[in-house]
Amino acid sequence: MDHVQRGTETFSSAEAAELVALTRALIRIDTVNPPGNESAVARLLLDRALDWGLEGEIVELSETRANLQLRLPGGTGQPALMYCGHFDTVPLGGAPWTHDAHGSYLSPEGVLWGRGAVDMNGGVAAMVCGMAALARRSARFPAEIRFLGTVGEEVDCAGARAALDQGAMDGVGRLVIAEPTDMELVVAHKxxxxxxxxxxxxxxxxxxxxxxxxxxxxxxxxxxxxxxxxxxxxxxxxxxxxxxxxxxxxxxxxxxxxxxxxxxxxxxxxxxxxxxxxxxxxxxxxxxxxxxxxxxxxxxxxxxxPPVGTAPDDPLVTAADRVLRTLGDDAPHKTAVSYFSDGSILQPPTGLPTLLCGPGDPNLAHQTDERVDVAQLIHAARFFSELPYEVFRQ
Ligand SMILES: [Zn+2]
The missing domain is CATH 3.30.70.360 (Alpha-Beta Plaits)
Structure with a gap:
């Protein structure tokens, strides 16, 4: 079996800076849906991910819309752990923004502003940077760690539907979606x-x-x-x-x-x-x-x-709980939310244990002045780089 040795307790300041830069770059790309135009995000993430030692490819759905698949290669002994996030964002609304919605303003207090900061450019960047940290440390697990980036979640989950039809979930054993949960463990949604x-x-x-x-x-x-x-x-x-x-x-x-x-x-x-x-x-x-x-x-x-539900004592949830405790959260909160996600498309046909956990206050999603704490963004990236160690322990 592959030797699983923990190695990413620290997330270097250079990696943190990279994460912030990537999130800002994503916010600057307008993926308001409709129409979406998510291809630019998929291309940018693929370029960075390949530089950082991950594998992957773009899956075009049209001229302007593309899903993305990334992989940290691993053994074939177990089904993969999949991370998932969507690239599209919702319209800006009628009210004026304090800072340009696509300007990715970073305040001196460490708050990053912009459409998608919470829902969910921040979560996407944290997942990809968490995987990049593992690649950089040559981490190898008994299974692949995958990332699926989707288009269209905010309108019709078109990207998740296409990915499912194209077999993207084959060989996957667990699914984590980085929708904004304030880093709480969301085990069910309506x-x-x-x-x-x-x-x-x-x-x-x-x-x-x-x-x-x-x-x-x-x-x-x-x-x-x-x-x-x-x-x-x-x-x-x-x-x-x-x-x-x-x-x-x-x-x-x-x-x-x-x-x-x-x-x-x-x-x-x-x-x-x-x-x-x-x-x-x-x-x-x-x-x-x-x-x-x-x-x-x-x-x-x-x-x-369809609704999503995972037993609160599922091994995926307990692994995530342990990681959050390691990272300083004494009592990680298990909860449910009323919004739906790509999990609606990806879980019911596959029966996969599915967890939603990501940076950002869900109450700021879809709102004017959407913004995320950089400290929580970094916390999230560390979580995603630590989780495989717990999931594949022994
Ligand atoms: Zn979302």
């Missing part, structure tokens, strides 16, 4: 199912309402039933219960015409106890049960992001 319901009836003059079929009235009855949906599951640890939110509803044209069309959008957030396929069947039956003469009902799925 899933999301977005639906569009359409009701079609028959228009008529409201003075002769009996000749029409009111699409809004039928939609209201259906929505009331959807809101009271019985998921057949109890409280899930840390996440609670699934929720149903009717987000939009449109229908009708003027007050004195029976409306012949009504469209509603519904957001359902699920816990790992809910199987999306079964849920969709239940919803389809519900819609069927509301079909009456003269009313057409249609159910369309506009987004499907």
């Amino acid at each position: 899933g999301a199912l977005f639906l569009e319901l359409t009701a079609r009836g028959r228009a008529a003059h409201a003075a002769m309402a009996e000749q029409g079929v009111n699409a809004i009235s039928h939609m209201m009855r259906l929505l009331e039933r959807v809101e009271r949906l019985d998921f057949g599951v109890g409280e899930y640890p840390l996440l609670g219960r699934p929720t149903v939110t009717v987000g939009t509803i449109t229908g009708g044209s003027v007050v004195n015409i029976v409306p012949d069309r009504c469209v509603a959008q519904v957001d359902i957030r699920t816990t790992p106890a809910v199987d999306h396929e079964t849920l969709l069947q239940t919803l389809a039956h519900l819609v069927d049960a509301h079909r009456v003469d003269g009313v057409e009902l249609e159910l369309r799925v506009t987004g499907d992001y």
